[in-house]
Amino acid sequence: MNEVKIGLEVHVQLVNLRTKLFCSCSSDYRGKPPNVNVCPVCTGLPGSMPSLNKKAVEEALKIAILLNAQPYPVSYFFRKSYFYPDLPKNFQITQYDKAGGYPLAHDGSLKLTSGKVVRIERIHLEEDPGRIVYEGSRATARYSLIDYNRSGIALVEIVTAPDMSSAEEARDFVERLTQGLEDIGMNIKEFEGALRVDVNVSYAGGERVEIKNITGASSVEKAVIYEVFRQKTLYEKGIRVERETRAWDEKRRITISSRSKEFEEEYRYMPEPDLPPIVISESLIERIKDEIKGSYEQRYESLLKDGINEELARKISSNRELYRIYELISSEDSSLKDVAASVLANELSYLMKRDSIERLPDDVSGLVKILMNYDRLPDHSTVVEHLRKWIRGEEVVIKTAVPEAEDLKKEIEEIVRENYSRIKDLEYNKKFEYLMGILIRKYGKERKKALVSALAEILSEMK
Amino acid sequence: MNLKGRSFLTILRDVERGSISPDDVNEYYYRNALALNNTINAYITLIKPQQSSSDGPLRGIGIAVKDNISTRGIRTTCASRMLENYVPPYDATAVERLKNNGGSILGKTNMDEFAMGSSGENSAFGPTRNPINTDYVPGGSSSGSAAAVAAEMAPIALGSDTGGSIRAPASFTGTVGFKPSYGAVSRYGLIAYANSLEVIGVISKTVKDAELLFKMIAGRDLRDSTSFNVDLTSRDVGRPRILVLRSFVRMADERVQKVFYDSISKLERAGFIFDYLDEFREIDYVLSSYYTIACAEASTNLSRYDGIRYGPRLDVAGNWRSYIEAARGFFGSEVKARIMMGTFILSAGYYETYYLKALQIRKEIRAEFERIMKGYDAVYIPTMPVLPWKIGEGIRDPKMAYAADVLTVLPNLTGSPAISIPVGKSGEFFVGGQFIGLRGDDMKIISIASEAENALEVVRHE
Ligand SMILES: [Zn+2]
Numbered sequence: 072m073n074e075v076k077i078g079l080e081v082h083v084q085l086v087n088l089r090t091k092l093f094c095s096c097s098s099d100y101r102g103k104p105p106n107v108n109v110c111p112v113c114t115g116l117p118g119s120m121p122s123l124n125k126k127a128v129e130e131a132l133k134i135a136i137l138l139n140a141q142p143y144p145v146s147y148f149f150r151k152s153y154f155y156p157d158l159p160k161n162f163q164i165t166q167y168d169k170a171g172g173y174p175l176a177h178d179g180s181l182k183l184t185s186g187k188v189v190r191i192e193r194i195h196l197e198e199d200p201g202r203i204v205y206e207g208s209r210a211t212a213r214y215s216l217i218d219y220n221r222s223g224i225a226l227v228e229i230v231t232a233p234d235m236s237s238a239e240e241a242r243d244f245v246e247r248l249t250q251g252l253e254d255i256g257m258n259i260k261e262f263e264g265a266l267r268v269d270v271n272v273s274y275a276g277g278e279r280v281e282i283k284n285i286t287g288a289s290s291v292e293k294a295v296i297y298e299v300f301r302q303k304t305l306y307e308k309g310i311r312v313e314r315e316t317r318a319w320d321e322k323r324r325i326t327i328s329s330r331s332k333e334f335e336e337e338y339r340y341m342p343e344p345d346l347p348p349i350v351i352s353e354s355l356i357e358r359i360k361d362e363i364k365g366s367y368e369q370r371y372e373s374l375l376k377d378g379i380n381e382e383l384a385r386k387i388s389s390n391r392e393l394y395r396i397y398e399l400i401s402s403e404d405s406s407l408k409d410v411a412a413s414v415l416a417n418e419l420s421y422l423m424k425r426d427s428i429e430r431l432p433d434d435v436s437g438l439v440k441i442l443m444n445y446d447r448l449p450d451h452s453t454v455v456e457h458l459r460k461w462i463r464g465e466e467v468v469i470k471t472a473v474p475e476a477e478d479l480k481k482e483i484e485e486i487v488r489e490n491y492s493r494i495k496d497l498e499y500n501k502k503f504e505y506l507m508g509i510l511i512r513k514y515g516k517e518r519k520k521a522l523v524s525a526l527a528e529i530l531s532e533m534k
Numbered sequence: 535m536n537l538k539g540r541s542f543l544t545i546l547r548d549v550e551r552g553s554i555s556p557d558d559v560n561e562y563y564y565r566n567a568l569a570l571n572n573t574i575n576a577y578i579t580l581i582k583p584q585q586s587s588s589d590g591p592l593r594g595i596g597i598a599v600k601d602n603i604s605t606r607g608i609r610t611t612c613a614s615r616m617l618e619n620y621v622p623p624y625d626a627t628a629v630e631r632l633k634n635n636g637g638s639i640l641g642k643t644n645m646d647e648f649a650m651g652s653s654g655e656n657s658a659f660g661p662t663r664n665p666i667n668t669d670y671v672p673g674g675s676s677s678g679s680a681a682a683v684a685a686e687m688a689p690i691a692l693g694s695d696t697g698g699s700i701r702a703p704a705s706f707t708g709t710v711g712f713k714p715s716y717g718a719v720s721r722y723g724l725i726a727y728a729n730s731l732e733v734i735g736v737i738s739k740t741v742k743d744a745e746l747l748f749k750m751i752a753g754r755d756l757r758d759s760t761s762f763n764v765d766l767t768s769r770d771v772g773r774p775r776i777l778v779l780r781s782f783v784r785m786a787d788e789r790v791q792k793v794f795y796d797s798i799s800k801l802e803r804a805g806f807i808f809d810y811l812d813e814f815r816e817i818d819y820v821l822s823s824y825y826t827i828a829c830a831e832a833s834t835n836l837s838r839y840d841g842i843r844y845g846p847r848l849d850v851a852g853n854w855r856s857y858i859e860a861a862r863g864f865f866g867s868e869v870k871a872r873i874m875m876g877t878f879i880l881s882a883g884y885y886e887t888y889y890l891k892a893l894q895i896r897k898e899i900r901a902e903f904e905r906i907m908k909g910y911d912a913v914y915i916p917t918m919p920v921l922p923w924k925i926g927e928g929i930r931d932p933k934m935a936y937a938a939d940v941l942t943v944l945p946n947l948t949g950s951p952a953i954s955i956p957v958g959k960s961g962e963f964f965v966g967g968q969f970i971g972l973r974g975d976d977m978k979i980i981s982i983a984s985e986a987e988n989a990l991e992v993v994r995h996e
Contacts, residue, residue: 339881347760
């Protein structure tokens, strides 16, 4: 039985929060000068106390629901003690599933591309430590510099069962997870290091080796390939694999021993006395479920059901915001859904990427105007220009040759005459409806009133 | 200007009337503090008062603040070498609220290092001495706050109480020490010793003085999730119904018991109604559960003092681990002992045996306390089981020093408000008695203690 068992511990930064987990410092630390986003709480100054950012619980719940995990109604924060220079209090506030503690959620799952299901054991909230920075290389630097900008940023840790059996599966898990997180609006792809993975690998029932702090799905794959190779080689030589922690060296593409068992830390977990328990009500879960409105799969399925083709459906369902807008439009005017799907998947998604737009306006009347006049807009760049105006909240004015009242009447008379042979035997109401359909397509919904009165006048004159 | 024996309340009243100025008040206490600090050692840092320009109710009058309560721009040492040069960049919420009421800081008071101790001797800045007889301890850990108030070196003081740290020194110095309900005063900025037990409170000459300052610092603070809005409306109890826990009283020595029972007779004459309870089921576990919880929390709270950001610079060969090992030597021996006990208690295999069990016992003690309080307004027991001992005696017998906490830790375990007032004298020293109530009944306890203070007339204040 030379099977490979792989389990992952994935740390996801809640980059959407804007503030840290236990204080109101900005969580935007990338590219900032060192130690600017800090306060007594996140630098662990004597006397400071954490107070929980409630939004963090909601964001973490989104992840729990995405991964089909069960939230505990009450869960606790614990202190995990270990000395390390990047940890300002020399304990990390995290959650713990033993010693009378409960994590935020438990027993979830994630489906791999192959259809195989990976079990999620638990999901919990914790704070990120600071960062140690070396001038030049670690070996030659004269000082270790500590930057606390990252200290206290909200992390969600996702712990899987050792259900993966190959490097490809590990990579696929990380990719599927990343996609899922993007789907629920977590926005982690844009942020370097927002998703970090610890990988546990054991070969042929041997000891479990942990590789810490790997960024990115392809690095996870490479690290596992190397580690399986290393353990397999030892196994075949009859050498026992030691239980240890290793680090992934991205440059040399090998794992290096960083802490052997004899130095294994004792974390001395204890409940955090300064924080009350996290209480999660059924109504909160319902609200969060409502907010993330199902998964990618659910969105994709419902677009197909609407008759949208697979390619457009894929594009729209991979972006929650586009899907939200699609739903708004199709509930406003279901006749627009085909043109909406096309514009959303093409011009609008192009514009969102180009101008890095995350959120679209709730008022879609400008967009409706664009969609109704879509056929009369000369090219894609004009469509994009109008979309940009709508997003900025400017009035969308589509200049087509709009006739004055008298001219309008003449034009309508012309249209009525052209179609007269097809409608002459219809009763008045049907006649009216048919002609209105043509007119609205031509002049736009917003002129409906003028069109109705003009048409009524013409039809009554014709009687 | 002589303000000897004057209560804070009457001083404020005279300032309000204009018969004395806030600057005179500050000058009086500052001069006394300067003159006496060499002998009493009540202050670690004394601050020369600025001319007062405040319109707030405290009118710029300086208040003594225990040196484990953060003060912006004023070093806050916890009486430890580890923090001897630490200057907080922020004010504790309690200090901020005093300042918002027009208060200023007269100085930072000496204490047992990191609030660990009951005598005031465990300070890196030397022991505080009892103003009544300077060969004796003033009690701790808020030793400097109590000694300063007793010796006219401060009009009133803030302290903190984890297991009796306000009430013990109040009892030994003949002052009033009020420990509010857990959470009634924000702990934000109080340098943590044992988070789930402690609270900031007041040491003063009279109960009314304590009430005045307490009302200014009390109330919910968003930066302390364990804080709440305690009821601050005055409570007239009428004839208070008081329960005496005989099993606790029995632990006090004969001199203390005698003064204590004498005070009961006087209070009965003043209309107090007393009942007696012989057994308190969990009494044997009160002290051990207290020390288990306190040491466990302390061991993690004090982890951050690793010498990298706090403490004097060291020249140590090796990596950061060797540096931390060397820097931890800046702690005094009592602190080291409690960190080691806490570390042991939280280590694998002992966590369930000790820590979880202590939490369970605390729950049972709370339930038992609530049960016996039914039908009563307060519990009444002595504050300290002994009279002040000579400086150095407790250190020779640490078990005796721990046992001195046996009467004070109960309210910390139950989260109760408790107030110690002088209830009589034994020789040159005072004996303190404490009234303990249900959590949230702070104003009721204050009202009872104020009545008792008037009835007993142990110390006369103008
Ligand atoms: Zn902060």
